[in-house]
Every structure is written in structure tokens, then in C-alpha cells.
Amino acid sequence: MNPSILNIPKIIVSILVLFFAYHFFSLGTTLLKENKKILLITEKKQPIIDKLNNEDIEQKDEIDQVFNEKNAEQTSILEQQKIDISPKIITKINEVIVKKNQTFDSILKNEKITNSMRINIITEISKLYNLKKLPIGQKIIFNYREKDQNTKLVKITLPLSFKEELVLENNLDNKFIAKKIDLPIFSEKKIFKVNIEKSLYQSAVKFKVPNSVIIDLIRLYSFDVDFQRDIRVNDNFVVMYEVFYNEQRREVAFGNILYSNLILQKRELEYFLFETSEGIDYFDRKGKNVRKALMKTPIDGARLSSGFGMRKHPILGYNVKHRGVDFAAPTGTPVFAAGNGKIEFIGTNGAYGKYIRIKHNNSYKTAYAHLSGYKKGISKSVRVNQGEIIGYVGSTGRSTGPHLHYEVIFNGKKINPMKMKLPSGKSLKNEELNKFLEYSEEIFSFVIKNI
Numbered sequence: 110m111n112p113s114i115l116n117i118p119k120i121i122v123s124i125l126v127l128f129f130a131y132h133f134f135s136l137g138t139t140l141l142k143e144n145k146k147i148l149l150i151t152e153k154k155q156p157i158i159d160k161l162n163n164e165d166i167e168q169k170d171e172i173d174q175v176f177n178e179k180n181a182e183q184t185s186i187l188e189q190q191k192i193d194i195s196p197k198i199i200t201k202i203n204e205v206i207v208k209k210n211q212t213f214d215s216i217l218k219n220e221k222i223t224n225s226m227r228i229n230i231i232t233e234i235s236k237l238y239n240l241k242k243l244p245i246g247q248k249i250i251f252n253y254r255e256k257d258q259n260t261k262l263v264k265i266t267l268p269l270s271f272k273e274e275l276v277l278e279n280n281l282d283n284k285f286i287a288k289k290i291d292l293p294i295f296s297e298k299k300i301f302k303v304n305i306e307k308s309l310y311q312s313a314v315k316f317k318v319p320n321s322v323i324i325d326l327i328r329l330y331s332f333d334v335d336f337q338r339d340i341r342v343n344d345n346f347v348v349m350y351e352v353f354y355n356e357q358r359r360e361v362a363f364g365n366i367l368y369s370n371l372i373l374q375k376r377e378l379e380y381f382l383f384e385t386s387e388g389i390d391y392f393d394r395k396g397k398n399v400r401k402a403l404m405k406t407p408i409d410g411a412r413l414s415s416g417f418g419m420r421k422h423p424i425l426g427y428n429v430k431h432r433g434v435d436f437a438a439p440t441g442t443p444v445f446a447a448g449n450g451k452i453e454f455i456g457t458n459g460a461y462g463k464y465i466r467i468k469h470n471n472s473y474k475t476a477y478a479h480l481s482g483y484k485k486g487i488s489k490s491v492r493v494n495q496g497e498i499i500g501y502v503g504s505t506g507r508s509t510g511p512h513l514h515y516e517v518i519f520n521g522k523k524i525n526p527m528k529m530k531l532p533s534g535k536s537l538k539n540e541e542l543n544k545f546l547e548y549s550e551e552i553f554s555f556v557i558k559n560i
């Protein structure tokens with residue numbers, strides 16, 4: 110026999126060993142690179158959970174793509190190993206999605222289990238989970254093991270969040286025990302430098318910046334930048350954000366933007382995410398808070414279609430003062446709260462159609478008209494945060510087509526949002542400022558090294 114053929118298994122083993130060694134080495138160096146302060150920030154904010162309860166979660170396709178790129182080889186090797194270890198035991202998985210009016214008990218009745226086992230499962234799970242609050246759309250995974258033609262339910266899993274699941278496992282006495290498990294989450298920082306060719310949004314999409322990050326970026330800069338007028342070809346931006354991987358479920362979540370720099374022809378807008386005694390916020394290089402009291406453009410990627418001031422009214426036909434600004438956008442485009450505040454009015458309001466008004470403080474209110482609908486959960490007296498979705502663009506009331514009519518009301522008087530000069534937030538001082546300066550320097554050098 111040719112001796113080189115005998116060596117093939119050895120070579121395969123060596124390749125596997127090298128592969129795993131490399132994998133753990135790179136994992137180790139990634140973890141070493143992690144800056145402790147950044148981890149502190151993300152832990153406090155719990156971006157994983159925020160993101161997962163949020164509509165901004167990336168499309169399944171995009172998630173699959175990230176994973177396929179990251180772990181394609183590794184997965185195939187692991188799958189091969191699984192088959193090698195247990196060739197005679199077949200595992201069957203039944204995934205159930207809770208539908209309207211379905212109870213956990215009714216779902217269990219469809220599974221291949223005895224009545225006493227069903228009672229055991231319900232008793233166990235109730236120790237850790239309120240089954241009355243089982244939400245529609247909740248996934249329940251049943252694992253069966255088939256051995257010598259015997260089918261046995263061995264495990265029930267309820268994913269609770271991006272990183273947590275409730276697991277019931279069948280122990281040796283054929284009794285189920287429930288426990289909550291934190292799944293291992295790996296994070297890494299991604300940095301993109303994007304040259305703007307047409308619009309910021311289109312260029313970011315072209316560079317494959319995840320959608321939720323682009324939306325966060327636009328929200329972040331909407332206080333300072335008029336995306337229609339201020340952005341020119343060959344402007345560019347740098348953005349660094351966190352990505353969280355749940356390898357077990359093959360899921361990805363995107364965290365906060367940690368650093369961004371929008372480089373325009375005449376100015377640079379560089380923002381650092383930093384934790385202060387009042388929470389996390391964005392600051393410029395000098396430690397000045399970059400959040401303004403109100404957003405000039407409380408909508409994404411919209412075109413300013415009608416400014417503030419005298420104009421011939423498109424429906425009434427005569428000259429009236431336009432006491433707000435109009436943004437043309439397709440029906441259903443999300444509308445954001447321009448600042449933190451409380452919903453003062455929500456409902457149909459004459460020519461305004463479906464209308465929301467937010468009271469921000471004693472001086473400022475903002476109003477949003479011609480909406481097609483309101484965001485679920487938004488009602489009178491509810492507190493909203495800047496950038497939070499409150500409703501959707503429509504054409505209700507006296508309107509010629511889908512657009513947002515946006516008003517800023519200062520001391521009872523409607524003012525031009527595009528011209529408002531609002532004081533920026535507080536600047537960091539003393540010890541906090543020193544910490545920030547040290548931190549921002551570290552972040553900046555990390556970006557420069559990894560760009």
C-alpha cells in the first residue's frame with residue numbers, strides 16, 4: 110500500500126487541530142483587545158436585549174449571511190463530528206410557534222407524552238415562568254430521542270431573549286427539571302470607513318453596514334445635519350459599533366454605535382459614546398454633549414418638500430403662512446419623537462388628520478400631522494425618548510399626498526424647525542472630563558489601528 114494514503118487520517122486530524130487552535134487563538138486575541146470601559150458601557154445599557162425587542166433587528170437573511178461568512182467551515186466540521194459520535198441515536202426536533210388563543214397545555218397535548226408527564230412539565234415550568242403570559246409568537250422547541258424504535262421527549266426549550274433560554278430536561282427518573290440558561294455571547298467591534306457617493310444611506314448600504322446601524326447613525330446626526338443639503342459627494346464617515354454573536358442559535362444582534370465621525374467638506378462631526386453618572390450619551394472630542402434638545406428632521410431619508418413661511422396652499426389655493434415644514438416620504442415611513450417628552454395629544458385633529466403632539470418642556474412642543482397610524486403603545490401621557498418611533502407617515506386630513514407635516518411650538522408660537530438654534534447638552538467637567546479625554550484617546554487610537 111502507498112504509505113502516503115495511510116497518512117491521510119493523520120493529515121485530517123492535524124488540520125482539525127490547527128483549525129481549532131487558530132479559532133481559539135483569534136478568539137483570545139479579540140477578547141484581549143476588548144476595552145474594559147467599552148464593555149462596562151454595553152453591559153449597563155443591555156444593548157442585546159434592547160435590540161432584540163426592537164423592530165430594528167436585522168433581517169434573518171442578513172444574520173445568516175454574517176454567520177455563513179464567519180463560521181462556514183467550522184459548522185461543517187462540527188456537524189460531521191456530531192454524526193460520528195452518535196450514529197444510532199436519532200434526534201427529532203419539533204418547533205412550535207405559539208398562536209393566538211393557544212395555551213402551553215394545549216400545545217403539550219399535541220406532543221407525544223403521557224398525562225402525568227404533561228402535569229410534571231407544567232408544574233416545573235411554572236416555577237420559573239408565568240405560563241399565563243406566554244406570548245403569541247413564542248417559540249417552543251421539543252427534542253425527541255429515538256433509540257431502538259422508542260421515542261422519548263428529552264428536552265423542551267423556550268428562547269426568552271437573545272441570550273437567555275428556559276430549558277426543561279428529562280432526568281434519569283424520567284422527570285423534567287426546569288432551569289434558565291445564559292447562552293454564551295461573543296462580541297466584537299466592527300469598523301467601517303465609507304465614502305459617500307450619492308447619499309449617506311445608499312453608500313452605507315453599499316458598504317454592507319447593517320441596517321439598524323445605519324438608522325442609528327442617521328438618528329445620531331439628525332440633530333446636526335440636514336441630510337439633503339449638507340452631504341456632498343466624497344464626504345465620508347467612520348463608524349464603529351458592536352456585534353453580538355449567539356453561536357448556539359446562529360443569531361446576531363447589533364449594539365450601540367461606540368464611535369462615529371462624519372467628515373463633511375466644512376466640518377467634522379466626531380462623536381464618542383461615553384458613560385457618565387447620568388447614563389450613556391454621545392460627546393464630541395472636547396467632552397461636550399452632542400445631543401440637541403430637538404431633532405430638526407424627525408424622520409429618516411425624507412425630502413424637505415415644503416419649507417416654513419408664506420406659500421400658496423396646495424389645496425386651499427390662496428397664500429397662507431405655512432407654520433411647519435413638510436417632509437415627503439412614503440406612507441408607513443417611521444416618524445420619530447424629536448426630543449424627550451410626554452404625549453400631550455394623540456388622535457384625529459381636523460385638517461391635520463391623524464396627529465400627535467409632544468410636550469418636551471415648559472417652552473417646547475412638537476407636532477406631527479397627516480400620519481397613517483400611531484406606533485403601538487403610544488398614547489396620551491406616555492413618555493417618549495428622542496428618536497423613538499411614535500407614528501407613521503400618511504396622508505390623512507387635508508393633504509395632497511403622503512408626507513409628514515412637522516411643527517415646533519416655542520412658547521405657544523410655531524417656529525421654523527430648520528432655523529432653530531437650541532443649546533446643546535451639558536459639557537463634561539472635572540474628573541468626568543479627565544476620564545472621558547483618556548477614554549476618547551484610547552478609542553480613537555483603536556479606530557486608527559483597525560480602520
Ligand SMILES: [Zn+2]
Pocket residue numbers: 415431433434435513514515
Ligand atoms: Zn405642512
